Amino acid sequence: MSKILVIEDESAIRRVLKKIISEENETYQVEEAEDGLLGIEMIKNNDYDLVLCDIKMPKMDGVEVLEKAKKIKPEVPIVMISGHGDLDTAVNTMRLGAFDYISKPPDLNRLLNTVRNALDKKVLIVENKRLKKKVSKNYEMIGNSDAISHIKEIIEKVAATDARVLITGPNGTGKELVAHWLHEKSDRVKAPMIEVNCAAIPSELIESELFGHVKGSFTGANKDRAGKFEAANGGTIFLDEIGDMSLSAQAKVLRALQESRISRVGSDKDIKVNVRVVAATNKNLQEEIAEGRFREDLYHRLAVILIKVPALNDRREDIPLLVDFFSKKISVEQGMPKKEFSIEAIKLLQEYNWTGNIRELRNVVERLIILGEKQVSSKDVQLFASK
Numbered sequence: 001m002s003k004i005l006v007i008e009d010e011s012a013i014r015r016v017l018k019k020i021i022s023e024e025n026e027t028y029q030v031e032e033a034e035d036g037l038l039g040i041e042m043i044k045n046n047d048y049d050l051v052l053c054d055i056k057m058p059k060m061d062g063v064e065v066l067e068k069a070k071k072i073k074p075e076v077p078i079v080m081i082s083g084h085g086d087l088d089t090a091v092n093t094m095r096l097g098a099f100d101y102i103s104k105p106p107d108l109n110r111l112l113n114t115v116r117n118a119l120d121k122k123v124l125i126v127e128n129k130r131l132k133k134k135v136s137k138n139y140e141m142i143g144n145s146d147a148i149s150h151i152k153e154i155i156e157k158v159a160a161t162d163a164r165v166l167i168t169g170p171n172g173t174g175k176e177l178v179a180h181w182l183h184e185k186s187d188r189v190k191a192p193m194i195e196v197n198c199a200a201i202p203s204e205l206i207e208s209e210l211f212g213h214v215k216g217s218f219t220g221a222n223k224d225r226a227g228k229f230e231a232a233n234g235g236t237i238f239l240d241e242i243g244d245m246s247l248s249a250q251a252k253v254l255r256a257l258q259e260s261r262i263s264r265v266g267s268d269k270d271i272k273v274n275v276r277v278v279a280a281t282n283k284n285l286q287e288e289i290a291e292g293r294f295r296e297d298l299y300h301r302l303a304v305i306l307i308k309v310p311a312l313n314d315r316r317e318d319i320p321l322l323v324d325f326f327s328k329k330i331s332v333e334q335g336m337p338k339k340e341f342s343i344e345a346i347k348l349l350q351e352y353n354w355t356g357n358i359r360e361l362r363n364v365v366e367r368l369i370i371l372g373e374k375q376v377s378s379k380d381v382q383l384f385a386s387k
Contacts, residue, residue: 002119003046004030007039007053007065008081013104017052017081017111024112036060043069043076049122050115051078055089063093070097075125077118081106139180142325143318147310151178158305159185164257166302167280169309172359175280176240178307182278183236191235194228198249199241206249208265211256217266229262229273236276242302243283243294253277254298277302312354312361319350322358326365339369344378 004021008014011034018030031046033039037059043051051069055062066078077099082090090101099118102111141148158165159182167175176195183193201209208218212227228237239245245253256262257277261270279302288294312319323341331338341349345368354360364384372380 001027001029002049004028004050004052004115005033005039005042005046005048006030007033007036007051007057007062009035009054009057013054013081017106020106020108020111021115024115028115036062036065039065040068040072043072048073048076050118051076052081052115053078054081055093056083063089063096066093066096066098075122077121079114079118139177139184140325141174141177141181142321143315144321145310145315145318147315148318151307151309152181154305154307155181155185158182160187162276163304164276164302165278165305165307166285166299167278167307167309168285169280169282170311170357171282172357173309173311174358175282175309176238178309179236179238179240179278179280183238183276186236186276188235188276192232193236193238194232195238195240196228197240199244203246203249206246207252210249211252211262211264213265214267217264221266224264227262227264229256229275230271232275233273234275236278239277239279241281242279243281243285243288247293247295250295250298254295254301257298257301312357316350319361320346322361323349323365326362327369330362330366330369334366334370336369339372339374339376341368341376342378345376345381348378348381 002025006014006017006021008017014032014034018032021028021030031042031048033042036053036057039051039053040060042048053062053065053069057065062080066080069076069078074097078097080090080093080098080101081104082101083104090098090103093101099121100114102114141152143149155178165179165182167178169175179195180193183189196210198206208221208225208227210227210229212225212230213221215221215223239253252262256273256275260274261272263270285294285299285303289296289299323346327341328338330336349361349364356363367384368376368380371384
């Protein structure tokens with residue numbers, strides 16, 4: 001059933017439009033609004049698959065209806081209806097987001113083709129949104145604990161925005177998974193996500209890595225080279241272990257966030273970039289700020305949304321799910337049959353002190369699958385999972 005709203009102040013035209021559309025397909029349910037104010041109220045309170053809206057109307061004209069409707073329900077296609085003298089206005093509405101426009105009196109074929117195409121577009125938009133909510137199997141976040149459920153809720157709320165996110169938590173907890181979820185559920189998913197491990201790059205090279213360099217700017221700079229910010233243009237840059245970044249590089253990152261511009265090392269030319277920044281650290285940045293090792297202004301730029309990833313010891317109830325997930329994944333990778341873990345083995349794993357967090361658990365599960373019996377027992381855990 002496709003639900004269609006016709007907003008038109010002339011009752012005769014409303015009746016004609018409703019009759020033509022309804023007779024075309026019995027699954028089309030057509031509702032009417034006699035002016036723009038009523039139309040906006042109906043759009044607020046109902047889920048329409050298509051809106052047909054006149055341009056010249058009392059109380060609120062079609063252009064204003066279009067602008068308001070696009071803010072309320074941006075995914076709903078809106079077809080504008082114009083008189084012959086309103087073509088310039090109709091074309092302008094296309095720039096404001098209208099799907100199409102048709103002239104009065106409506107041509108039957110033109111009207112029905114437009115309706116069908118607009119409804120097809122709505123279906124594609126809905127399907128696209130559904131697919132965006134699916135995250136690659138490589139980056140699944142496993143667990144139903146309160147802490148993990150809270151993180152998933154935050155991601156659902158902020159992923160579609162361009163808000164910067166700072167992810168904190170101990171090593172091995174899965175901060176990079178959170179970053180990937182944010183990217184894959186965002187509107188930037190078709191653009192690249194570029195990862196930078198700030199701790200793994202020497203301080204003298206971090207600026208070149210992030211912002212690129214021009215030929216001859218330093219020893220070894222044999223040609224111009226684009227940096228990670230340029231590579232991530234249109235997408236997301238993930239600055240992992242940002243607490244290890246030098247103060248000099250921090251200053252340049254701050255400028256990039258403030259002005260959406262970067263400059264390559266050795267160049268005074270600005271390059272405009274459109275990048276969402278997600279950062280992560282295992283350090284307490286408030287302490288780093290107090291010690292003068294991290295810029296407070298950069299912290300506030302990065303920490304628009306804060307996500308704290310808990311240690312595995314703080315979410316032990318998720319261990320059975322994690323063991324099952326890793327067991328399936330590792331068995332496929334190793335070309336081995338999946339091994340079941342006994343209840344006693346799982347309980348024993350839940351009692352361990354996981355100083356290495358998820359990363360350590362995965363290593364232990366892999367060891368048990370390779371060295372354990374058909375069913376991994378508590379004895380296997382005691383033998384092969386010892387520290």
